[in-house]
Amino acid sequence: MRKLALSRRDGLGAAAQAEGSAAISDRVLALDLPPGCAVSAFLPIQSEVDLSEAIAGLDARGHPVGLPVMVEGGLVFRRFRPGDGLVPLGFGTRGPGPDACEVVPDVLLMPLSAFDRRGGRIGYGRGFYDRSVAGLRAAGRFPRLIGIAFSVQEVAAVPMEPHDAPLDMIVTERDAFRFAP
Numbered sequence: 001m002r003k004l005a006l007s008r009r010d011g012l013g014a015a016a017q018a019e020g021s022a023a024i025s026d027r028v029l030a031l032d033l034p035p036g037c038a039v040s041a042f043l044p045i046q047s048e049v050d051l052s053e054a055i056a057g058l059d060a061r062g063h064p065v066g067l068p069v070m071v072e073g074g075l076v077f078r079r080f081r082p083g084d085g086l087v088p089l090g091f092g093t094r095g096p097g098p099d100a101c102e103v104v105p106d107v108l109l110m111p112l113s114a115f116d117r118r119g120g121r122i123g124y125g126r127g128f129y130d131r132s133v134a135g136l137r138a139a140g141r142f143p144r145l146i147g148i149a150f151s152v153q154e155v156a157a158v159p160m161e162p163h164d165a166p167l168d169m170i171v172t173e174r175d176a177f178r179f180a181p
Contacts, residue, residue: 001155002122005114008152010047017047020150020173025053027171028148033107038064040077040105042148045092048111049148056082066103067095074131077103091126107144108133110167113153119166119179120158121147133165144168151175 012020021044028051033039039058044050058065059081066077069089078096086094110129114122123129136143145165151172160166170177 001158002113002125005122005153005155006047009150012047012150012152017050017150021050022053023173024049024148024150024171025051025057027173027176028054028109028146029057031146031171031176033058033063036062036064037106038066038077038103039107039109040066040068040103040143041080041109042068042111043086043094049150051109051148052082054109055080064103066105068093068128068132069095070128074135075128077105079103104136104141105143107146109146109148109171112147112149114155114158115147115149115153115167115170116155116158117170117177118157119168119170119177120160121164121167122155122158127163130163130165134163137165146171 041051041055055065065080067080068075069078070091078100080096084096087097089095112121112123145167147167147170149172151174166179168179
């Protein structure tokens, strides 16, 4: 399922990726986010959605934006503002260096491989986001989980395991799907 969805995403042309990314950024900026809430976002690797426009818009509106950094056991989110320098972080990612302050997100914009219309998400198979969400919840934090994807990544049904946290919402270039808690 992961391989099929990623191959469809990889098959999008550069123009479709750019147009889709711009539409997704517009949808993200139209979300009903509380003023000043912290948002985690991500920079694209491979053929992922490019949220650069959304990140700039969120920052301009006063939302602290954190980018994911892999650490033992999961992720931390380091503060990022457009124009900040980035360092290589492994797994093909880049982000703020160790001097950037950590952000505890109220909203997680999450990359994914595949999704379904029930809030199921398949990541990349390493469980970083699953462990991070579990850690936040164990600390009494319950961030809004929003999957970010191109519509071609949709599958009929994602197999969910007990440790999988269903998404609250999925945003694609075509739609925004909200799920009941």
